[in-house]
Amino acid sequence: MKITRLEAIPVSVPLKAGLTTRTAHGDHVTSDYAIVRVHTDSGLVGLGEATVSPIWSGETNRSAVVAVEQILGPAILGMDPTRVHSCRFAMDRALKANPFTKSAVEMALWDLAGKAAGVPVHQLLGGKLRDSIRTKMMIGAFDPPQAVSLAERFLGWGVTCLKVKVGLDPAGDVARVRAVREAAGPDIPITVDANCGWDVPAARYALERLKAFDLLVAEQPLNPVLDDATRDLRSLGLAIMADESVWTAADAMRVCKANAADVISLYPGKNGGLLASIEVAHVAAAAGIPCHMGSNLELGIASAAMLHLAAAVPNIRSDRFPADILGPNYHEADLLTTPLRLEPEAAIVPDSPGLGAELDEGQLDRFRVDR
Known part of the structure; x- marks a missing residue:
């Protein structure tokens, strides 16, 4: 199995009324995150999520999209996604810091590895x-x-x-x-x-x-x-x-x-x-x-x-x-x-293959902010 393409989609999902929150970092009313899909030549697609916040790590959902599609994607293109360590090292060589964005890609690799093996990630x-x-x-x-x-x-x-x-x-x-x-x-x-x-x-x-x-x-x-x-x-x-x-x-x-x-x-x-x-x-x-x-x-x-x-x-x-x-x-x-x-x-704890999480395309279309 080889990686053919990385895709990142910026989303903005509000918190529920009455459940917005406040910390020493400020108010959290809307989550501006990014969803990552890693595509392969087998047809399997791995899912990841970058819960970015500029006050935390300097990352935004827009910076995550650029990093995934222009830097991390080319760095691991053609690699076997089940070789997670190798992909991780390649990403670290290509881009400094950006932990939430890299984590989203790595999640997708684990998701692919589990789906390919037919086992949950915890296995x-x-x-x-x-x-x-x-x-x-x-x-x-x-x-x-x-x-x-x-x-x-x-x-x-x-x-x-x-x-x-x-x-x-x-x-x-x-x-x-x-x-x-x-x-x-x-x-x-x-x-x-x-x-x-x-x-x-x-x-x-x-x-x-x-x-x-x-x-x-x-x-x-x-x-x-x-x-x-x-x-x-x-x-x-x-x-x-x-x-x-x-x-x-x-x-x-x-x-x-x-x-x-x-x-x-x-x-x-x-x-x-x-x-x-x-x-x-x-x-x-x-x-x-x-x-x-x-x-x-x-x-x-x-x-x-x-x-x-x-x-x-x-x-x-x-x-x-x-x-x-x-x-x-x-x-x-x-x-x-x-x-x-x-x-x-x-x-x-989910027991389905991979992360055990399936993306709802209807929700994604509703909350994506790149259109």
């Missing part, structure tokens, strides 16, 4: 350890009444873990988490995510007060370069999760050596593909640090890839740190013919 990754992945739902950095309304809505669905965005005004952050804890009661695990929004004094102020709310973990309180200061925050007694601090295996090694995290968040888009996420997980495992499956509010294809990864990698401990495989729940469409089984407590 190619060594076989699944888990049939389902425990998940949580996210509450944006809204005022306490709106945060409580969302918490009650999610708990009414049967959700068993909540994530609250913080990292803006420390006093307001504490008030928001207090309100959610009171609404959720003592038995629902709650995490917070500052998205690098606090400086050191603000982080110390907030975390000292947030300890009272029995948090499972506090995610990315400081700027990624502040490993020493983040290590010092661990002395407050809250588990610290690194997210924006860890893009690569080398980043994971740095954070582990600095003792700057209790948990590391990974996911294919941020890391640049499933293979790169596995490398991060292995580095963390060697340091005795568990991993968590993060998110950039993916649609259906990328969420499927995350499920296969979380199912197959031992050190992605979604049982202890519920995963952020939640993007389709927030969007008006997932672009799939058959939605993933994202149930309130856990997401069910």
Whole structure:
């Protein structure tokens, strides 16, 4: 089997009314992503999704289209898509950085490899350890009444873990988490995510007060370069999760050596593909640090890839740190013919060949923005 063409389609999918979100990075109202198709001479087509965001990695859906069709496509044209390592090295030689775009192409390669072999991607990754992945739902950095309304809505669905965005005004952050804890009661695990929004004094102020709310973990309180200061925050007694601090295996090694995290968040888009996420997980495992499956509010294809990864990698401990495989729940469409089984407590891992995700051409036509 040989690659004959790469295709990238920019899309813009709004979040559902009442489920738009707010973080220290800003408001997230519409997802401007790109869908990737890798065509082959066998007739099989692999699917990928670039959940790009300029505030995250400098990528946009338009830059992804150009990178896929003008740089990455020519780099792997004629190659065997089942030789994922070789294709990955060719892409890295052709284009620096651009992890979300490369991840979309690599997803499509895994999809093709699974379809060609007649097995799900998790089987190619060594076989699944888990049939389902425990998940949580996210509450944006809204005022306490709106945060409580969302918490009650999610708990009414049967959700068993909540994530609250913080990292803006420390006093307001504490008030928001207090309100959610009171609404959720003592038995629902709650995490917070500052998205690098606090400086050191603000982080110390907030975390000292947030300890009272029995948090499972506090995610990315400081700027990624502040490993020493983040290590010092661990002395407050809250588990610290690194997210924006860890893009690569080398980043994971740095954070582990600095003792700057209790948990590391990974996911294919941020890391640049499933293979790169596995490398991060292995580095963390060697340091005795568990991993968590993060998110950039993916649609259906990328969420499927995350499920296969979380199912197959031992050190992605979604049982202890519920995963952020939640993007389709927030969007008006997932672009799939058959939605993933994202149930309130856990997401069910697909068992169909490849990623187990089929593109809905009608939805694609509705949300594409290149016509």
